[in-house]
Amino acid sequence: AQKIxxxxxxxxxxxKEAVTLDCTYDTSDQSYGLFWYKxxxxxxxxxxxxxxxxxxxxATEGRYSLNFQKARKSANLVISASQLGDSAMYFCAxxxxxxxxxxxxxxxxxxxxxxKP
Amino acid sequence: NAGVTQTPKFRVLKTxxxxxxxxxQDMNHEYMYWYRQDPGMGLRLIHxxxxxxxxxxxxxxxxxxxSRLKKQNFLLGLESAAPSQTSVYFCASSYLSGTSGGVSYxxxxxxxxxxxxx
Numbered sequence: 001a002q003k004i005x006x007x008x009x010x011x012x013x014x015x016k017e018a019v020t021l022d023c024t025y026d027t028s029d030q031s032y033g034l035f036w037y038k039x040x041x042x043x044x045x046x047x048x049x050x051x052x053x054x055x056x057x058x059a060t061e062g063r064y065s066l067n068f069q070k071a072r073k074s075a076n077l078v079i080s081a082s083q084l085g086d087s088a089m090y091f092c093a094x095x096x097x098x099x100x101x102x103x104x105x106x107x108x109x110x111x112x113x114x115x116k117p
Numbered sequence: 118n119a120g121v122t123q124t125p126k127f128r129v130l131k132t133x134x135x136x137x138x139x140x141x142q143d144m145n146h147e148y149m150y151w152y153r154q155d156p157g158m159g160l161r162l163i164h165x166x167x168x169x170x171x172x173x174x175x176x177x178x179x180x181x182x183x184s185r186l187k188k189q190n191f192l193l194g195l196e197s198a199a200p201s202q203t204s205v206y207f208c209a210s211s212y213l214s215g216t217s218g219g220v221s222y223x224x225x226x227x228x229x230x231x232x233x234x235x
Contacts, residue, residue, distance in 0.1 A: 004159075035223060043229050045160075045207060050221030091159060102167055103148045103211050104175065105224060107159035 002027045004094050006108035013082045014116050020067070021077040021111045023092030029053075032096045034075040035105065036066065039089040048090075051075060082115045089113075119143050123208050123227035130198040130234045138193040138230050140208030148211045149191040150175075150224065151183060153204040160207060166191055198234045206230045 003026040013019035025034065036048040051059045051066045059066040067076040079086055092108040121142045130136055140149065147168050152160040162175030164183040172183045180202060182194045191210075195202060209224040 009157075033221065035221070037226075043205070045209075045226035047221075047223040047225070050223060052221075093160075102165060102173070103213070103222065103224070104150070104162055104165060105160075107152075107161070109157060109159045 002029075002094060002096060002106050004092050004106050004108035006092055006111050008111045009109075010112045010114070012114050012116060013079075013086075015084060016081055018078060018080045019082055019113065021079070021090050021092075021113065023075045023077065023108060025073050025075060025092075025094050027073075027094065027096060029096045032094055034066070034068070035093040035095065036064070036075075036077045037091045037093060038086075039091065039110070040085075041088070045091075049077070079113075084115050084117060087113060087115045121208055121210055121225050121227035123206075123230050125230060126228065127231050128233070130195075130232065132199060132234060134198050135194070135196050136198065136232075137195075138206055138208075138232075140191045140193070140210075140227055141189055142191075142208075142210040142225070143189060144210060144212070144225065145188070146210035146212050146225070147188075148213065148224075149185065150209045150211075151181070151191065151193045152207045152209065153177065153202075154207060154229075155204050163193065163206075195232075198232075200234045202232065203234045204232060206232060 032053045034051045038046045065078045093105040150165040151163040166185040169188040208227040211224045
């Protein structure tokens with residue numbers, strides 16, 4: 001069965017430092033996509049970054065990068081130069097793009113990140 | 118361009134009451150989804166739709182029904198609310214499922230509905 005695991009319920013980081021949020025996944029499909037979403041205290045879900053299973057390069061979006069290690073089935077989110085506004089819950093999610101083609105996402109339990117001034 | 122909107126934003130129900138949550142999107146997306154978010158459990162898929170007139174069950178469909186009569190709207194119904202349905206409900210939409218390479222076809226989320234069942 002497909003599964004996303006985020007083992008860090010809470011993380012702290014000092015402002016301006018980098019932080020890595022862990023995500024491991026389990027799937028038997030060869031074709032899949034990995035997403036990271038941010039949920040601030042206001043509650044909305046904000047898309048951050050995407051990595052396709054066949055993409056050879058790690059995805060980057062501004063201060064966000066995805067450390068994709070396919071053999072280890074990990075897709076860690078790296079936030080560089082943390083800002084106070086990065087304090088939020090972060091969710092890793094996976095979409096299988098196989099024959100079902102429904103676009104369904106499976107979410108991890110989330111990691112709460114607190115940035116200290 | 119409003120994106121994905123949800124009504125209502127908050128609701129308190131008594132056990133046994135029914136209600137309908139409305140999700141609307143103005144991005145001409147084919148795919149729409151209903152999730153629930155409970156503390157410590159991430160988001161779980163309730164029902165989804167891959168096009169107008171079609172719906173399918175997700176991971177936790179019991180106690181809910183859905184309808185997609187118009188492409189832009191996806192309704193979630195609770196026939197007889199139970200305290201276990203106290204949760205935050207999110208609607209999402211995406212253009213296509215797509216393949217793993219290149220385009221992300223990410224899901225766009227609504228602001229959520231906080232539902233309490235007493």
